Structure formats: structure tokens, C-alpha cells
Amino acid sequence: MNFQLKTLGLAAAERSACDLLVVLFAEGQATAQDKISLLLAQALKAGDAEAKAGKTLFVYRPAGLAAQRLVLAGIGAASAAEVRKAVAAAMGQAQALKVKRLLLCFASTPDAAALRAAVTTVADASYVYTHTHSKPQPRTLQAVTVGVPESRGLKPAFARATATVAGVELAKEWANRPGNHATPTHLAAAARQLADGERIRAEVLGPREVAKLGMGAFMAVAQGSEQPLRFIVLRYNGAAKSVAPTVLVGKGITFDSGGISIKPAPEMDEMKFDMSGAASVLGVFRALAELRPALNVVGLIPACENLLDGRSVKPGDVVTSMSGQTIEILNTDAEGRLILCDALTYAERFKPRAVIDIATLTGACVIALGAVRSGLFSADDALAGALGRAGEAAQDLCWRMPLDDEYAEGLKSRFADVANVAGRPGGSITAAKFLQRFAGKLPWAHLDIAGTAWRGGAAKGATGRPVGLLLEYLLGPEAVR
Ligand code: BES
Ligand code: MN
Ligand code: ZN
Numbered sequence: 001m002n003f004q005l006k007t008l009g010l011a012a013a014e015r016s017a018c019d020l021l022v023v024l025f026a027e028g029q030a031t032a033q034d035k036i037s038l039l040l041a042q043a044l045k046a047g048d049a050e051a052k053a054g055k056t057l058f059v060y061r062p063a064g065l066a067a068q069r070l071v072l073a074g075i076g077a078a079s080a081a082e083v084r085k086a087v088a089a090a091m092g093q094a095q096a097l098k099v100k101r102l103l104l105c106f107a108s109t110p111d112a113a114a115l116r117a118a119v120t121t122v123a124d125a126s127y128v129y130t131h132t133h134s135k136p137q138p139r140t141l142q143a144v145t146v147g148v149p150e151s152r153g154l155k156p157a158f159a160r161a162t163a164t165v166a167g168v169e170l171a172k173e174w175a176n177r178p179g180n181h182a183t184p185t186h187l188a189a190a191a192r193q194l195a196d197g198e199r200i201r202a203e204v205l206g207p208r209e210v211a212k213l214g215m216g217a218f219m220a221v222a223q224g225s226e227q228p229l230r231f232i233v234l235r236y237n238g239a240a241k242s243v244a245p246t247v248l249v250g251k252g253i254t255f256d257s258g259g260i261s262i263k264p265a266p267e268m269d270e271m272k273f274d275m276s277g278a279a280s281v282l283g284v285f286r287a288l289a290e291l292r293p294a295l296n297v298v299g300l301i302p303a304c305e306n307l308l309d310g311r312s313v314k315p316g317d318v319v320t321s322m323s324g325q326t327i328e329i330l331n332t333d334a335e336g337r338l339i340l341c342d343a344l345t346y347a348e349r350f351k352p353r354a355v356i357d358i359a360t361l362t363g364a365c366v367i368a369l370g371a372v373r374s375g376l377f378s379a380d381d382a383l384a385g386a387l388g389r390a391g392e393a394a395q396d397l398c399w400r401m402p403l404d405d406e407y408a409e410g411l412k413s414r415f416a417d418v419a420n421v422a423g424r425p426g427g428s429i430t431a432a433k434f435l436q437r438f439a440g441k442l443p444w445a446h447l448d449i450a451g452t453a454w455r456g457g458a459a460k461g462a463t464g465r466p467v468g469l470l471l472e473y474l475l476g477p478e479a480v481r
Pocket of ligand 2: 258
């Protein structure tokens with residue numbers, strides 16, 4: 001979609017032709033003498049408009065305005081969270097009215113996070129999946145102009161916002177694609193497409209190379225599938241070689257049937273989303289390609305299917321991971337940690353400044369945190385703090401979970417160094433404790449996105465999370481004007 005940032009006060013906005021003009025106004029917005037401000041003052045006085053975020057007032061063919069329709073949307077104190085709420089409400093109307101040209105005007109110049117929230121919320125609401133439809137319905141919204149009284153200082157924030165949109169949309173696209181249209185081989189091709197022969201390079205390992213590396217845990221998961229596994233290595237080099245990279249590891253289970261520990265049939269289709277972590281890594285690289293920041297990032301994606309077959313790994317089987325640790329696979333449905341543990345061992349070779357794995361890892365995390373916040377696990381306070389703040393700034397929230405050693409008790413095995421499951425209590429934490437053994441001494445964090453990566457039900461679809469959080473973490477906080 002086409003986004004544009006313009007210096008546009010409300011006086012100028014009244015002359016701008018568009019299908020819908022959304023005016024975002026905060027509490028205590030100073031009144032001016034232009035038509036929109038006067039209308040807003042009247043509506044506020046009459047109690048028809050409210051500055052509270054999420055409250056909107058719709059006006060059809062507003063007198064004296066070039067816009068066909070007008071929505072006055074309150075944004076409270078103009079925080080990113082409030083702007084997101086307001087724009088989501090306004091977008092509900094825009095979508096229902098099939099708006100093609102949208103003009104979104106801030107009555108007062110927003111900060112970087114609020115501007116980003118506006119852009120990403122518009123994109124989020126207007127995204128449509130088309131890949132496997134015979135007669136794709138194109139996106140109705142075509143052009144979005146964001147008007148601010150003073151645009152100069154906001155150019156970098158706007159560039160970050162539109163790059164984030166591109167990354168989120170790539171992540172959504174791949175996560176949404178059905179398992180037969182998003183195989184490990186397809187994901188590898190998508191990674192190769194991101195390579196530009198310059199700053200971004202992609203390398204793809206197949207079964208033979210992975211066997212040579214000794215990734216016995218990853219191979220065990222893949223062995224029940226006809227689709228060959230892929231281990232994808234993406235590199236973004238924007239800084240000197242001597243600068244330690246951040247490594248992102250994305251879970252790439254392109255379909256999770258549970259394996260021999262088979263899942264129940266209802267909603268099993270949603271396990272096509274089990275590569276959302278991998279999709280988020282692709283999305284981050286898509287944004288890096290656009291922004292070209294001065295840093296180094298490595299993306300690792302172990303990709304395979306988890307299926308049932310005569311060759312499938314069985315409950316009780318013991319495998320040897322790349323780290324040398326043996327693992328008793330008590331439940332073949334706890335496969336995410338098995339492919340991730342070998343990727344974490346592989347990550348060591350980059351001597352990273354931080355390793356972050358992103359995975360739709362446990363149903364228990366959905367029970368713990370629902371769809372609002374991703375689970376954040378890290379023993380490194382600085383890393384956890386930075387990720388938490390990045391989530392707030394990007395409005396892609398996470399919540400820190402504990403990693404007490406007592407949670408690892410249940411992972412003890414009589415037949416191997418470690419078992420791949422403990423009991424049901426604290427299931428998202430025991431999964432994280434399993435991964436932590438393989439992260440070793442690396443500064444490591446784990447994001448469990450099982451509840452946040454997609455929505456089920458009537459609005460079923462990928463969210464593109466946590467691309468926003470990851471980009472914000474990598475690029476660092478943005479200077480506020
Ligand atoms: N991909 C699932 C986790 C999942 C389940 C995400 C439901 C979103 C919704 C993962 O591979 C899995 O099956 N985990 C098991 C672990 C258990 C066997 C210890 C789970 O959560 O049930
Ligand atoms: Mn599973
Ligand atoms: Zn899974």
C-alpha cells in the first residue's frame with residue numbers, strides 16, 4: 001500500500017479531496033478558526049465528540065470540506081496505545097465504507113511511536129490475504145496520506161513505520177499460506193528472494209548438511225515427513241564485520257500434526273501457523289532491506305513438518321542433539337523445542353551480542369497470557385528490559401515470565417540427559433527451561449508467540465507479530481523530536 005507523509009495543518013486538510021478524512025485530536029486540543037477545528041469545538045461542546053481514545057464521530061459530506069466523509073477521532077493523551085485504539089476504530093468505518101483514499105490528520109504533531117502506531121494500525125486493518133483464492137479480492141484501501149502540522153522531524157519515524165508495515169505484511173503472508181503452499185522448501189525460496197547480493201545473504205542447508213552438523217533433534221522431528229527439511233541462514237551485514245550480530249531464531253514448523261502424539265482434529269488446520277516465528281524473521285529481514293541500518297543481524301530458521309509416518313520419531317525415542325546432549329522424546333508434539341535447540345547450538349558460532357528465539361511454542365502460553373502479550377523469557381535483565389520496552393514502543397506487547405531452576409525438575413529423564421516435556425503445570429516455562437539448557441552462556445531471550453501470532457475464529461489470520469517488537473529492539477528507541 002502507498003503511504004505518504006505530508007505537512008498538513010487542519011486548515012489545509014479542509015481543501016484535501018479524499019474518500020475519508022480522519023482527524024485525530026487529543027485532550028485539550030487548542031481551538032483554531034479553520035472549519036474542522038470549529039466543527040470539532042461544536043461537537044465537543046454538544047457532547048457528540050469525545051477526546052477519549054476509541055470514541056469517534058462520523059460526519060457525511062461535511063460542509064465546506066473537500067473530503068467526502070469525516071471522522072473525528074479522540075486520541076486521549078496521544079500515546080501510541082491510544083492512537084492505535086483510535087485508528088482501529090476509524091478503520092472499522094473506513095473498511096465498511098470501502099474507502100480507497102484515506103487522509104489521516106493529526107491535529108497536533110505526534111511523537112514517533114504515535115505516528116508509527118497510526119501507520120501500522122491502518123495497514124493491519126486493510127491487509128487482505130489473496131494467495132490461494134481463484135478470484136482474489138484486491139485491497140480496497142489504496143492510498144493513505146498521513147498529515148501532521150510539522151513533518152520534518154518525523155521523516156525517520158515514518159520510514160521506520162512503513163518498513164515495519166512491509167515486514168509485518170511479509171510475515172502475515174507466509175504465516176497465512178496453507179501448509180501445502182508454505183513448505184520448508186518454499187520458505188527457503190522466500191529467504192533467497194530477500195537476498196540482494198549485497199547486505200543480505202541467504203544460505204540454505206538440506207538434510208545432508210544438517211546431518212553432518214549433527215542436528216539429531218531437528219532431524220528427528222523432520223523424519224516423519226516427505227518434505228525435506230531446510231535450515232535457513234540469513235545474514236544482514238550493515239556494520240563492520242567486527243560488530244557482534246544479533247541472532248534471531250524462528251520456529252519453522254510448516255505444519256504441526258503433533259506427530260505420533262497426534263493432536264485432536266478440531267482446529268488442527270491452525271497448525272499451519274506453526275511457522276509464524278520463522279515468518280517473523282523473514283519479515284524483519286524484509287524491513288532491514290528497506291531501512292539498511294548500521295548493524296549486523298543473523299536469522300536462523302529450522303524448517304520442517306511434524307507428521308505421522310512409519311518413519312516418524314516415537315515417544316520414548318532418544319536422540320542426540322547438536323550440543324551432544326541426549327534427549328528423550330516423551331511427546332512428539334513438543335517438537336518446537338527440538339528444532340530450536342539445535343538452532344541455538346548453531347547460533348554459538350556467530351558469537352552474538354544476543355540470541356532471540358521466536359516460537360509458537362506452547363498452548364500453555366496461550367492459557368497464561370492470551371492474545372494480548374507474547375511470553376518473554378530471559379535470564380538477562382538488560383535484554384529482557386530492552387525487549388519489554390521495544391514491545392511497548394511498537395505496541396507489540398510482551399510480558400516477562402520466570403525461569404526459576406525449580407521449573408526444570410520435571411524435565412529429568414531416566415534414559416537421557418533431558419526429557420522434552422515436563423508435566424502440564426507451567427508448560428510455557430518448562431519449555432523455556434528446556435531451551436535455556438541449549439542457549440548455554442549466550443545472552444538469550446525466548447518469545448513464545450503461541451497466543452499472539454494469529455487470530456482464530458471468523459477473523460482467522462496471522463498478525464505479523466512480533467515483527468514490530470523485534471525491529472524496535474534492533475533499531476533502538478527513536479529520538480522524540
Ligand atoms: N505448536 C504447538 C503449540 C501451540 C498449540 C501453539 C496451540 C498455539 C496453539 C506446539 O508444538 C505444541 O504442540 N506444544 C505442546 C507441548 C506439550 C506437548 C508439552 C502443547 O502446548 O500442547
Ligand atoms: Mn507440537
Ligand atoms: Zn508446534
